[in-house]
Amino acid sequence: MGTKICKENLQQIIKSVPMLSASASRLLQLTSNSDHQLLDVVNLVKTDANLTARVLKIVNSAAFGLINEITSIDRAISYLGERIVISIAIGDCAGKLFEKELSGYEAAGGDLWKHDLRTAIAAREIVVQTELEVSPDLAFTAGLLHDIGKSLISDYLQGTVPEAIELISSQDSLDYLEAEEKIIGVDHTLAGFELAQAWQLPEELAEVILYHHQPGNASEEFRLLVYAVHLGDNIAMLGGFGTGSDSMQYRLDPKYTDYITLSPKTLANVMLTVDMEFEKLEESLNNLGRETT
Amino acid sequence: MGQVILGVGDYGASKTPGDEVKTFALGSCVSVILLDPKTRTVGMAHIALPDSSINKVKAAEKPGYFADTAIPALLHEMTKFGCHKKGKGMVVKLCGGANVMDTNDTFQIGKRNALAIKKILWAYGMGAVAEDLGKNFSRTVSISVESGQVMLSSPGRPNWQL
Numbered sequence: 001m002g003t004k005i006c007k008e009n010l011q012q013i014i015k016s017v018p019m020l021s022a023s024a025s026r027l028l029q030l031t032s033n034s035d036h037q038l039l040d041v042v043n044l045v046k047t048d049a050n051l052t053a054r055v056l057k058i059v060n061s062a063a064f065g066l067i068n069e070i071t072s073i074d075r076a077i078s079y080l081g082e083r084i085v086i087s088i089a090i091g092d093c094a095g096k097l098f099e100k101e102l103s104g105y106e107a108a109g110g111d112l113w114k115h116d117l118r119t120a121i122a123a124r125e126i127v128v129q130t131e132l133e134v135s136p137d138l139a140f141t142a143g144l145l146h147d148i149g150k151s152l153i154s155d156y157l158q159g160t161v162p163e164a165i166e167l168i169s170s171q172d173s174l175d176y177l178e179a180e181e182k183i184i185g186v187d188h189t190l191a192g193f194e195l196a197q198a199w200q201l202p203e204e205l206a207e208v209i210l211y212h213h214q215p216g217n218a219s220e221e222f223r224l225l226v227y228a229v230h231l232g233d234n235i236a237m238l239g240g241f242g243t244g245s246d247s248m249q250y251r252l253d254p255k256y257t258d259y260i261t262l263s264p265k266t267l268a269n270v271m272l273t274v275d276m277e278f279e280k281l282e283e284s285l286n287n288l289g290r291e292t293t
Numbered sequence: 294m295g296q297v298i299l300g301v302g303d304y305g306a307s308k309t310p311g312d313e314v315k316t317f318a319l320g321s322c323v324s325v326i327l328l329d330p331k332t333r334t335v336g337m338a339h340i341a342l343p344d345s346s347i348n349k350v351k352a353a354e355k356p357g358y359f360a361d362t363a364i365p366a367l368l369h370e371m372t373k374f375g376c377h378k379k380g381k382g383m384v385v386k387l388c389g390g391a392n393v394m395d396t397n398d399t400f401q402i403g404k405r406n407a408l409a410i411k412k413i414l415w416a417y418g419m420g421a422v423a424e425d426l427g428k429n430f431s432r433t434v435s436i437s438v439e440s441g442q443v444m445l446s447s448p449g450r451p452n453w454q455l
Binding site: 105106107161162164165175234237238239240241242244245247248249250251252253254257262263264265267268269271272275276 | 301302317318319320321322341342343344347348351358391392393394395396397398399400402403405429430431448449450
C-alpha cells in the first residue's frame, strides 16, 4: 500500500523541489510565444552568465565534434538550436528531478530523463513529419516536461507496483494513471500540473502536463500540441524507454486521427529518427543534473 | 561469467559456457533468439522495425535494426562459431513485439515486426518453437549460453521462462 497524498502534502512536496531559475522561466515564456526569434533567445541567455558558460561548454564538447572552438554565445545558440538551449536551462535547475531514481515505478536514476528526451524528440518529429501547425521546438519542450509529476509522487508509490499492475490487468483501473489515483490519491499528471503552476509555466505546457494521457480534454487551442506529445510519449514507450512499471500501461487515444495523419511508414521514420537523435543528444547533454552551478 | 549486452539494433552470439546474452526493455521491438544445439551457440538480434527500405544507410550501418537485414546478419555472425549458414538445426524463439493499449492499425509496430520476422524465418525454412509476443508490457530477456534457458522479466511481474 502506498501512502495517500493530500492537497497539503502535495504543496509541501512542491515546496521541497528546486524552482526554475529566472532565466529558464523567462526562456520558456518567450519560446512558447510563436512570434519570438532566435535573437530574443540569444539576448536572454546572455543575461545569465552560468547558462552562457554551460551552453558554450556543451557546444564545444566532444559530442558535437567541432574542429574549431565556438567562443561566441550567438554562434553557439544558432548552432545548437533553441531546443537544446532550453534542455540545458531546464536541466541546470531541475536536473535532480529528472535524474532521480523513480523507485515507486521500479525505474533507475536517469530513466525519466531518457524517456522525456525521447518523448521530446518524437513529439517534435511528429510535428515536422506530419506538418502540424505547431512550433516543433515547443513540442520538444513540452515533451521534455510532460512527466515531471512522476518524480514528485514516486516515493509515495514505493512497493505498489504489483498492486498497480494487478488493478489494470483485472480492469479495475483503466490505466496506470487511474491506478496511481486509486493507490495514493493523486496521479502524476495532476502532481505535475501543480508543479507547473508553482513554476508559472506557460499555459500550453501546463496543459500538456495535465492532459498528455487524455489529449481530448485539452482546450481546443492547445489540443494539437497535446496530441503530438501524447503520440510522442507512446512512441518513447514502444521504443523501450518507459519509466519502469507503467510503460505501455496507458491508452492510445484513437481520436488522434482527427488531428494528425500518420501512416505506418511515417511512424517508422519517426521511430528511427528518435533512435538516431537520442544517441546524439544524450551524449551531449549527459552531464545533466550533475554539473549544476 | 561474461555478459553479451545487446542494445536496439544490435545482434550478437556466444558459445562461451557461463556467458549470458541479454537485452533490456523490449517494447515493440522483437528479440530473435537462435539456439544451435550442435555447436552450443546462442545468438540474438534486437530488431526495431520490419523493413529496411525506409533507410538504406541506417540498414548498412546497423543491419540488426531491421527484420529483413538482421536475420541474415545474425546467421552470418553465427557461422563464425561454426553454425550452419542457413540456420539448419537451430531452435528459434521470439519475444517482445508489445503494443500500447487500445492500439490502432498504425501503432501496431510490434505486430508488424513479428510478422516480418516470421516471414523471413520461413524463407529459411525456420519457425519458432516458442514465442512470447504482443500484449502491453516491456520485456527484458536473458539467455544462459550453458543451458540455453531463456528467462524473461518485466516490472511488477514474476520472472518467467520461455
